[in-house]
Every structure is written in structure tokens, then in C-alpha cells.
Amino acid sequence: MTSFLDLSFRHKIPIWGGLLIIITALAVSGSLVREAYEELQEDLLIDAETLGQSLTVNLFPAMLHDDTWRTFEIIRASIDYVKADDSNTVKLETILVVDNALQVVASAHPKVAPVLTDLRRIGPEYADLAEWLAQTSGEETREIILPHSKHLFFATPISREGLHLGTLIMVYPEDVFWPRFAQILWHGLLAGVFVLAILIPLNWYWGRRLTIPLVQLTERMGEMGKKWPESLNYKDYGHNDELGRLFEAYNLMLQERKTKEALEMQIVQSERLAAVGQLAAGIAHEINNPLSGMLTAIDTLKCHSDVNPQTMKTITLIERGLGQIKETVGALLVEAKLKSRDLVTQDIEDVLTLITPMASKKALHVSWHNSLSEGIPLPATFVRQIMINLLLNAVQAADQQGEVAFDIGVTDGKLRLSVTNSGKMLSAEQITHLFEPFSPLSEGGHGLGLWVTYQIVHQFGGHIVAERKSSDHMRFTVDIPIGDAA
Amino acid sequence: MNPSCNRIPAFQSLPNRDLWKRGKSFWLWLGLFLLFMSAQAGAQQVVQPIRMGITPAIVHDQYELLIEWRVYLQEKLGTPVEFVSRDSYRETIDLLKRKKLDFAWVSSFPYVYLEHNRRVRLLVTPVYQGRPYYRAYLIVPATDLDTRSFLQLKGKVFAYADFYSFTGYVVPRYQLQQAGEDPANFFRKTFFTWGHRKVIEAVAHGLADGGMVDSFVWDTLAQVRKNITDRTRIVSKTQEFGFPPIVAQTSVDKDKFAAMQRVLIEMEHDPEGAKLLKQLRLDRFGLPAPERYLEVGQMMQAVGDL
Structure with a gap:
């Protein structure tokens, strides 16, 4: 079973917040209701005191003259008034006037408490009340709470200047507060529901807003190691608090890890290419030496001996085979340290002249940009070879009526040339193996063109990069340091 | 006319001190003359209204009806009429004795008395x-539901209407006397409500165990406040007595007496008057017949009230 504390923040924070709001609302309304109840109690005492004092003012002369009807009229009026006024929810149940012998002089309900009845005989409650009244005295209105009674009694003495004629007894039902209290409760409840209706959704929204970024971050951190997670758009979150900074840090870390991995890949690749190059060059050297001897021997055999046509045919076959081997081996043996004249701007234009016919065949649009104004101290032969290799590849890869762009110039003490073409795109996987010998991508050639280019560029201490420039353009960029041939 | 208004311009219009000095006594006499004249004029303008007493014997708390009746009488008589309502018969009797009232509608007791x-x-x-x-x-x-006769109320609480009420005080005591009981000790307690209607209310609420009331008041209340009379039960009805009359104070002059008598008797022939009579729940006002009240007087004498 999942405990509450293990729940996602997505649920935990809104639930916690909601609970706190409800507890606060209950606590506040509870204390208000309690206060209202106490006020009601106090109000009742004040009401009873006021009513008692004003009634006794009129009751005194009526009792003094033994005017039963007047006494009745006075107390009955206040009962009828309270009954008629519906908004006054504090209801007097009845009023009695008793003389000093605790006999009823008049009551608001004579059928319940007839005239001249002994107070003790009205009922057990009244018997207790009579006992209480017999024991106490005073000039003030007194609240009398009898145990096991369903009523609240207020007794006011009817006396003036020491002459005590009797007692006014006001009887309230025990639940006298209930209608008004229920009204207060109901209003409180409505207000509470209204406040909760505003706060709970607000809390929910705020909680979600706070936790969703956390949840996203957690999910992405979990993915790390299995695959590259997406970066987080912390600007959507929009605040520069801890969460915003966490997002920034996460993105920075992700970026650094990606860069590091790319760098590692590059190192691995160039090390592999270097190893392949060494191996190829070593084999080529080993083959080249006996091959030269064999070709010389065949040449001698052809020139100095009489051989029948059948043998001659065989020798020619062997010679051609060896020639092909030499050619292949020669291609593998890239020797960039040959002396050559320096590059001049005319060399660039020559290459354009060479390429133009082939480009015309496919109706390609060639954009040519040469920003060299003078010669460059780099061997013209190799630079031309690099240009020709890359341009031939570009023309070949471009689709019918496609585009080929060439750019050459000097930046930061380096010669930079780039070739861009539209057409078939290479996948990331293909780009990784692009510069290896006998490339399977080569169509029609032996797949050594880019390998040779790579070897030459590296021997001059430069770099070559193949990349997808846009969704349908490939670009090869070469940088070679000037005057620092390695 | 205000006398001071006449005097002040006379002093203010003095031309000079010499004239004032010379004619001092003349101005004084003129002022006194004007004061006397204006006092005479004021006295002539104030017409003494006819004052009519209304007792709790009848409708004395149907205030709106009383205002309409008063206006009616005023129009017919051509003089102002004032109604004087008092809460007890005693007060009306006193006012008549002191000649503060010209006429009064009283119970049969005050009339006979x-x-x-x-x-x-x-x-x-x-x-x-x-x-x-x-x-x-x-x-x-x-x-x-048990009480069938007056004598069953022995030892109970009884409500009387008024010291000077015939039906509400004389009749019950007379009946007890005839039955050989002492009215002073027959009941456990008696009290006065100062009105027949209030006796009905006291009995309806149960404040009193019984009471004796004017049939006219009970019947009228049964029509306008049925909820009150429904809470009472009539145990018995007495024989007939002369209806509470309207009386004239002896010093009222003949003309005033005749005018009032005529206006009241003719009410039944006047549409407005007939409407008022209907509201008063009376058929009409008839010519006086003092012999109808002989029995009332005899009974009062029997109980010692006359």
C-alpha cells in the first residue's frame, strides 16, 4: 500500500493545501460561531432585564390596585408583541406574575397557570422555581437555570421603595437561541463554502503550477542514461526562483553532457581514421615495393624475350592486374609532402572551368564565391585536388536542376572552403563513416575520394566537417592553417 | 384678531415726543378700547362644540367609525361635535355631573342613576x-363544557365589567341575591376589566372562569372578532332590559335637545346615516320611553346600588 507521503507532489501539495484551508476555515468559523453563541446568551440576559424592568414599572401600580385585568393586559401584550414580530427569533414562552405568597396573580396563559394557583402546583419545574425564589432575593433581574428543566427563567422583583408586591417570571424555551443560532450557522456555512469555492481551486491551480515542473524534471532525470531527455523550457515556467534556477542548471548540465559526448565521438572517430590510415599506408608500402619489382620484371620480359602470342596475352593480363593494384595502392598512399607551387587565384577559376560542363549536364545552378585576392602559401596541387573531389561529389549528389554552392576565403589565418549542395541527404550514421576508405556510399568510384581528401586535409593540420545545413542541403567545410604545413 | 397686533402699530406710528406727551391718556384709552373690542370679537367667534360622551357600553374602541359618525353629526347639526371617550363609566358619570358633557351614550345603570x-x-x-x-x-x-348554571361558578374567578355596568355588575349580583347567595363571598376572586369586550377577552383567555356581558357587545364582537367570541360559550341569557340609551344633560337647552334628537332619529332615512347605523349594528334611534328602564331601577335598588 502506498502511504500518503509517497504520493506524487502533484497530488500531495494540493491535498495538503486544501486540508490546511479547510482546517483554517473550520477553526475561524468555529471561533466566530462560539462567540456568536456567547453574544446571544448575553443578549438574552440584557433583553430579559430590559423587558423585566419596563414591565415591572407598569405592573407595580396594577398590582397595588389589585387590578387583575390590567396585570394580565400588560404581560399578555408583551407575549402577543413577541409573537407577532416574526423576525425577533427570541421567543418568550410565557410570563407569570406571582405575589409574595407565590400565588399566581396573572399569567399570560391563564389556562396553564390559572389565577390564584400556587406556583408549586403548576408543575415540577415550577415547584423547583418556587423553592429557588423562596431562598433568594434581590432588586435585579436574575437568570435562573434549573437542572433538568427545559426552560430558562428570569425573575424580576416587582417592588418600589421597599414595598415588595411580588415577582415577574419570564419563561423562555431552552432552545430559545436555536432559530437565531441556526441562522448564524447557516450564514457562516454559506460564507465558508463561498471562501472554499474560491480558495480550493486557487490552491489546486497553484499546487499544479508548482509541481508540474518538478514532475517534468523528475521524469527527465529518470530518462537520463537510457536516452537523451528533452531539454526543459524553463521560460514557460517564467520565474527566477529555485525552480527556475533548477531548470537552468538542468539544461546547462544536459548541454554539457551532450557536448562532451559529441567530443568523445569525434575523438574516437578521428583515432579510428588515423589507425585505418596507418594500416592502409603500411600495407600499401609493403605491397608497393614488390609490386615495383614485378612491374619492372614484366616490362623486361616484354622487351627482351621472344614470347608466343599466348604467353604475351597472359603477361599483358598480369601487367594490367598489377597496374590496377598499383593504382589502388597509389591512391591509398596519400603523400602530401610533395613539393608544389603555391596556390594562386587562377587555380580556383581553373577548377570552375573543369566542373562547369558536368554541372551543365544536370542543369545545376552553381553559385561561386571566391574572396581570395592574392596567392596563398599552400601547395596548389592538393588544394585543387580537395576542391575537385568535393565539387565532383556535390555535382553527383545534387538532384536534377539542383543547387551547388562554393565558397573560399581566408578567416583567422586559415584557408576556409565550403561546398554546399541540394539533393540526397546523409544520415547521422552515414556521416560518421563518411571519411573511411572504400565508402559504400560511393557510386561509380572506388570510394576513396573523401578518404583521400580527409588524409590530405589532416596532413596539412586542418579539419574537414560534413553537416546537414538545412533539411535538404549538405555542406562540407574544410579549414587549413596557412603557412604551417604539418 | 390678535389684540397686540392692533396696539403695536399705534405706538410705532407716533409722529414725535410732544404729541405723545400731550395725548398720553388718549392713546391709553384707545389701546384699551381696541383690546376690549378684539376680545369681544374673539368670544363671538368661538362656538362651543357639542360634547358627546361615549362609554365602553358600546363601540368605544371602533375609532374609525366614531370619527365618521362625529363628522356626520357635525354636518347635520351645523355645529362642531366633540366625542369624549372614557375608559370607565365612572368618568363619564362624573363628566355629566360636572356638566362637562351635553350628551352621552351610557349604559342603563348610569342612565337610571x-x-x-x-x-x-x-x-x-x-x-x-x-x-x-x-x-x-x-x-x-x-x-x-360542564357549567350549565350560574351557581356552578361558586368558588371560581369572575370578571365584572364595571362598577356602573348594569349587565356586567348589577345583574350577576341580583341573580346571586335572588338565589340566596352572598355576592361578596360567592366567588373566590372577582376583578373589573372596565369594559364588556375585555370581560369577553378575559374569559376567552381563561383569566376568568366566567363573566356577564352586554348582549349587544357580544353579538357585535361575534361579527367583527369571531376568533375571540369563539373561545367563549354562552351559558344563559337573561330577560330583556331597556337598551343603553343616549341621554342629555339636564341643563342642555330645548333647541339643542330637539336638534340632536331629530338628527339621530332621522339617521335611518338618510343614506349616510343608514350606513353608519349599519356599522353601529343598530336598526335606528327611537323616541324615548323611560318606563322601559323601571326594571333596571328596581334591580339596582335590590342590590343596593340606587
Whole structure:
């Protein structure tokens, strides 16, 4: 079973917040209701005191003259008034006037408490009340709470200047507060529901807003190691608090890890290419030496001996085979340290002249940009070879009526040339193996063109990069340091 | 006319001190003359209104009806009429004795009592349900189903209407006396409510176990406040007595007496008057017949009230 504390923040924070709001609302309304109840109690005492004092003012002369009807009229009026006024929810149940012998002089309900009845005989409650009244005295209105009674009694003495004629007894039902209290409760409840209706959704929204970024971050951190997670758009979150900074840090870390991995890949690749190059060059050297001897021997055999046509045919076959081997081996043996004249701007234009016919065949649009104004101290032969290799590849890869762009110039003490073409795109996987010998991508050639280019560029201490420039353009960029041939 | 208004311009218009000095006594006499004249004029303008007393015997708390009746009488008589309502018969009797009232609608007791002392004369007798008579009803609370006779109320609480009420005070005591009981000790407690209607209310609420009331008041209340009379039960009805009359104070002059008598008697022939009579629940006002009240006087004498 999942405990509450293990729940996602997505649920935990809104639930916690909601609970706190409800507890606060209950606590506040509870204390208000309690206060209202106490006020009601106090109000009742004040009401009873006021009513008692004003009634006794009129009751005194009526009792003094033994005017039963007047006494009745006075107390009955206040009962009828309270009954008629519906908004006054504090209801007097009845009023009695008793003389000093605790006999009823008049009551608001004579059928319940007839005239001249002994107070003790009205009922057990009244018997207790009579006992209480017999024991106490005073000039003030007194609240009398009898145990096991369903009523609240207020007794006011009817006396003036020491002459005590009797007692006014006001009887309230025990639940006298209930209608008004229920009204207060109901209003409180409505207000509470209204406040909760505003706060709970607000809390929910705020909680979600706070936790969703956390949840996203957690999910992405979990993915790390299995695959590259997406970066987080912390600007959507929009605040520069801890969460915003966490997002920034996460993105920075992700970026650094990606860069590091790319760098590692590059190192691995160039090390592999270097190893392949060494191996190829070593084999080529080993083959080249006996091959030269064999070709010389065949040449001698052809020139100095009489051989029948059948043998001659065989020798020619062997010679051609060896020639092909030499050619292949020669291609593998890239020797960039040959002396050559320096590059001049005319060399660039020559290459354009060479390429133009082939480009015309496919109706390609060639954009040519040469920003060299003078010669460059780099061997013209190799630079031309690099240009020709890359341009031939570009023309070949471009689709019918496609585009080929060439750019050459000097930046930061380096010669930079780039070739861009539209057409078939290479996948990331293909780009990784692009510069290896006998490339399977080569169509029609032996797949050594880019390998040779790579070897030459590296021997001059430069770099070559193949990349997808846009969704349908490939670009090869070469940088070679000037005057620092390695 | 205000006398001071005449004097002040006379002093203010003095031309100079010499004239004032020379004619000092003249101005003084002129001022006194003007003051006297204006006082005379004021006295002539104030017409003494006819004052009519209304007692709790009848409708004395139907205020709106009383205002309409007063306006009606004022129009017919051509002089102002004032109604004087008092809460007890005693007060009305006192006012008549002191000649503070010209006329009064009183219970039969005050009439007989005052007529005996030559204080009043019979003006008109109201005719109620075709006859100039009324009765006394003995009532008990509707919840009391046992009481069948007046004597069963022995030792109970009894409500009297007024010291000077015939049906509400004389009749019950007379009946007890005839039955050989002492009215002073027959009941456990008695009290006065100062009105027949209040006796009905006291019995309805159960404050009193019984009471005797004017039949006219009970019947009228049964029509306008049925909820009150429904809470009472009539145990018995007495024989007829002369209806509470309207009387004239003996010093009222002949013309005023005749005018008032005529206006009241002719009410039944006047549409407005007939409407008022209907609201008063009377048929008409009839010519006086003092012999109808002989029995009332005899009974009062029997109980020692006359």
C-alpha cells in the first residue's frame, strides 16, 4: 500500500493545501460561531432585564390596585408583541406574575397557570422555581437555570421603595437561541463554502503550477542514461526562483553532457581514421615495393624475350592486374609532402572551368564565391585536388536542376572552403563513416575520394566537417592553417 | 384678531415726543378700547362644540367609525361635535355631573342613576334587532363544557365589567341575591376589566372562569372578532332590559335637545346615516320611553346600588 507521503507532489501539495484551508476555515468559523453563541446568551440576559424592568414599572401600580385585568393586559401584550414580530427569533414562552405568597396573580396563559394557583402546583419545574425564589432575593433581574428543566427563567422583583408586591417570571424555551443560532450557522456555512469555492481551486491551480515542473524534471532525470531527455523550457515556467534556477542548471548540465559526448565521438572517430590510415599506408608500402619489382620484371620480359602470342596475352593480363593494384595502392598512399607551387587565384577559376560542363549536364545552378585576392602559401596541387573531389561529389549528389554552392576565403589565418549542395541527404550514421576508405556510399568510384581528401586535409593540420545545413542541403567545410604545413 | 397686533402699530406710528406727551391718556384709552373690542370679537367667534360622551357600553374602541359618525353629526347639526371617550363609566358619570358633557351614550345603570338624581333626561333609545332592548349573557371559556348554571361558578374567578355596568355588575349580583347567595363571598376572586369586550377577552383567555356581558357587545364582537367570541360559550341569557340609551344633560337647552334628537332619529332615512347605523349594528334611534328602564331601577335598588 502506498502511504500518503509517497504520493506524487502533484497530488500531495494540493491535498495538503486544501486540508490546511479547510482546517483554517473550520477553526475561524468555529471561533466566530462560539462567540456568536456567547453574544446571544448575553443578549438574552440584557433583553430579559430590559423587558423585566419596563414591565415591572407598569405592573407595580396594577398590582397595588389589585387590578387583575390590567396585570394580565400588560404581560399578555408583551407575549402577543413577541409573537407577532416574526423576525425577533427570541421567543418568550410565557410570563407569570406571582405575589409574595407565590400565588399566581396573572399569567399570560391563564389556562396553564390559572389565577390564584400556587406556583408549586403548576408543575415540577415550577415547584423547583418556587423553592429557588423562596431562598433568594434581590432588586435585579436574575437568570435562573434549573437542572433538568427545559426552560430558562428570569425573575424580576416587582417592588418600589421597599414595598415588595411580588415577582415577574419570564419563561423562555431552552432552545430559545436555536432559530437565531441556526441562522448564524447557516450564514457562516454559506460564507465558508463561498471562501472554499474560491480558495480550493486557487490552491489546486497553484499546487499544479508548482509541481508540474518538478514532475517534468523528475521524469527527465529518470530518462537520463537510457536516452537523451528533452531539454526543459524553463521560460514557460517564467520565474527566477529555485525552480527556475533548477531548470537552468538542468539544461546547462544536459548541454554539457551532450557536448562532451559529441567530443568523445569525434575523438574516437578521428583515432579510428588515423589507425585505418596507418594500416592502409603500411600495407600499401609493403605491397608497393614488390609490386615495383614485378612491374619492372614484366616490362623486361616484354622487351627482351621472344614470347608466343599466348604467353604475351597472359603477361599483358598480369601487367594490367598489377597496374590496377598499383593504382589502388597509389591512391591509398596519400603523400602530401610533395613539393608544389603555391596556390594562386587562377587555380580556383581553373577548377570552375573543369566542373562547369558536368554541372551543365544536370542543369545545376552553381553559385561561386571566391574572396581570395592574392596567392596563398599552400601547395596548389592538393588544394585543387580537395576542391575537385568535393565539387565532383556535390555535382553527383545534387538532384536534377539542383543547387551547388562554393565558397573560399581566408578567416583567422586559415584557408576556409565550403561546398554546399541540394539533393540526397546523409544520415547521422552515414556521416560518421563518411571519411573511411572504400565508402559504400560511393557510386561509380572506388570510394576513396573523401578518404583521400580527409588524409590530405589532416596532413596539412586542418579539419574537414560534413553537416546537414538545412533539411535538404549538405555542406562540407574544410579549414587549413596557412603557412604551417604539418 | 390678535389684540397686540392692533396696539403695536399705534405706538410705532407716533409722529414725535410732544404729541405723545400731550395725548398720553388718549392713546391709553384707545389701546384699551381696541383690546376690549378684539376680545369681544374673539368670544363671538368661538362656538362651543357639542360634547358627546361615549362609554365602553358600546363601540368605544371602533375609532374609525366614531370619527365618521362625529363628522356626520357635525354636518347635520351645523355645529362642531366633540366625542369624549372614557375608559370607565365612572368618568363619564362624573363628566355629566360636572356638566362637562351635553350628551352621552351610557349604559342603563348610569342612565337610571343619573336620572334618579335629575342629572340627565332620556334623548333616544337605540333599536337593536327590531326592539329597544338588550340582555345579559353569562359566558364561560369555550373549554369549560360542564357549567350549565350560574351557581356552578361558586368558588371560581369572575370578571365584572364595571362598577356602573348594569349587565356586567348589577345583574350577576341580583341573580346571586335572588338565589340566596352572598355576592361578596360567592366567588373566590372577582376583578373589573372596565369594559364588556375585555370581560369577553378575559374569559376567552381563561383569566376568568366566567363573566356577564352586554348582549349587544357580544353579538357585535361575534361579527367583527369571531376568533375571540369563539373561545367563549354562552351559558344563559337573561330577560330583556331597556337598551343603553343616549341621554342629555339636564341643563342642555330645548333647541339643542330637539336638534340632536331629530338628527339621530332621522339617521335611518338618510343614506349616510343608514350606513353608519349599519356599522353601529343598530336598526335606528327611537323616541324615548323611560318606563322601559323601571326594571333596571328596581334591580339596582335590590342590590343596593340606587
